[in-house]
Amino acid sequence: MLRTPAAMQDAERHTAHNYHPLPVVISSAEGAWVTDVDGRRYLDCLAGYSALNFGHRHPTLIATAHAQLDRLTLTSRAFVHDQFADFCRELAALCGKDLVLPMNTGAEAVETGVKVARKWGYQVKGVPAGQANIVVAEGNFHGRTTTIVSFSTDSDARADFGPYTPGFRIVPYGDLAALAEAIDEHTVAVLLEPIQGEQGVVVPPEGYLPGVRRLCTESNVLFIADEIQSGLGRTGATFACEQEGVVPDMYLLGKALGGGIVPVSAVAADADVLGVLKPGQHGSTFGGNPLACAVATEVVRLLATGEFQHRSAELGERLHAGLRALIGKGLVAVRGRGLWAGLDIDPALMSGRVACERLMERGVLAKDTHGSTIRLAPPLVITAEEVDHAVAQLAAVLAD
Template identity: 70%
Template sequence: MTAPARARASQELIRAEEPVLAHNYHPLPVVVARAEGAWVEDVEGRRYLDMLAGYSALNFGHRHPALVDAAHRQLDRLTLTSRAFHHDRLAGFAERLAALTGTDMVLPMNTGAEAVESGIKVARKWAYDVKGVPADHATIVVAADNFHGRTTTIVGFSTDETARAGFGPFTPGFRVVPYNDLAALEEAVDETTAAVLIEPIQGEAGVLIPDDGYLAGVRELTRRAGCLFVADEIQSGLGRTGRTLAVEHEPVVPDVVLLGKALGGGIVPVSAVVGSREVLGVLRPGEHGSTFGGNPLAAAVGTAVVELLETGEFQRRAAELGTVLREGLAALVGRGVVGFRARGLWAGVDVDPALGSGREISERLMREGVLVKDTHGSTIRLAPPLTVTGEELRGALGTLEKVLTS
């Protein structure tokens, strides 16, 4: 097929989506057909460096051999039983994930939003059964500019009007305070508070990193108030920031951690709520569940993901290459970049609005062979697979410089 023919095929595939797919996304105009490692290839045969990694779902790159092998082997044996029966992969997965995260118990689910919803249910049940909050009076404190998913309960405590508008009425019982503000948090917590639910780093908001001591302050405040600290590590966890969990950048152990995205290795959706036995132990049969949660295929892939993280290799790579990322972005400040925030292989980059919106910058980078995604305004996110090489990372930064300065 000639290059013009391939280009026409790409446009035809994009146009074919319009009448049949709900318009809940506005993707970049690239049609991916193949991928491996940190690279994807479109239907026209053009290669792109993936600097988004599925919003951290592809921490180990596309089609990591160990993960693909684990999936293939399990596909030949057993894929689904539902939790109506035991299966031979679940206990091992749960034990190793609990050990990796330093927790006691695991509640396996599928998507990140399911993990958040499950965490909310668990926190409320704990508040009634253990803390003694009167029935139907439990509250949960969350942070402004959060992103925990898009179910109706979750968007009800979002401050993003695009996510909220037109979807009410919303579930009561949530209090919103500014992020990175311990005084406001303390004022919002009272005897009805079941939990404080926050992202250790706010990804969708632009990779907002709180002040040193904030997470430790949240932990101490919740301990004093007798409520739970629930950390949403769905994007920030499993190696992304140079630690297994982002909360580990401070001496902090939450009561509950929410995991997802990378836990499925970019192969199947896998999420989990992990935490102390005192908290997760409040659930009884029939009170919560999921047909696919903890299924054999998910457990096999999730176990392979845990095995990769147990070596510490990917956490070290994220920390070491994070230095390359920060230094490269620092060199661009004043040359199209007006500011940035980075931890490990994760960065929010604020581009001079005079040069274009985040969407426009993302499209220019796409045309140069680098895939990123905007957040709000003129901010773009960089989150390459943890398998990216230093040379590839420097190349992407060089392309960003070209786009901003040419």
């Protein structure tokens, strides 16, 4: 008798229904593969929304976590621990920035970026108290706290969670003229995803990110890049901004930084930006804890070799070539960079949810978004043969 149906019912019985998961109950995993409670294996083509860039149970990261668990897991930032300096120094070097502020979740990194930008605006730029504004883009997804959903344009994420936090201006993604119009003397930051993940892996027009950088520099405004999904190797470079030759004033990082083991996020910026914070003005009990720092330092070291960025670029070309061949055969559009793709299925054929359910039946896990769109983001340890397998299973689903 299959265990999955009862396990799904048990999970649903005692949880708030804030997710609509596929009917699969995973019990173990390694590399790019997961196994469910009935022993069936699936190729993971979601990778925890990029949290598992290095695959499930990467041996170096697991060994580091085990070793740290035997020594020290938490001190709070009331004290300094022996893993903290290495993490901050090596991540700052990877980002090309002076300072790092560790937190836990991606949403916390975004909240931290918002707070730092406002404080910088008041103390450095000279914006009058309470007048700071931040420009964001339509279709954004930066998290689900009350402040962040205040500038979301996704009704599911935003509706019925008001009153909303003021101080944000929303402009169309990819529109430099609209961005220029929105910036005024009280603007302290432009907050953008270099590639919009939740929206369907939307890549901005060529020249957009350099144009954002230019406008921010000219207007004395911070450019904050939310690289929580797009960063740390996902797009074929350490950061998606690199592919446009752009360096933001602040990086927001998370997901893959924890190696799929612990939640780790961070803000990286130079001292003239992050230096506006003083003791007592921001913090986190678990932010920068010893276990998180030990694992995340190894993540930074894996990225420092360049191996994973290269794999993402090379295998990403293979993935996108295979997907583009399906345009007109059930797909109407393919977007993305590296091992990250958004696919628009012909809505007359099926919904994104149905496509993901049929892929699951064929042993491939993916995630739908916005109706007829699905996202593919396999771990960067995936092989060429596994990439081809995923594309072949999608082709079979579209042909059914």
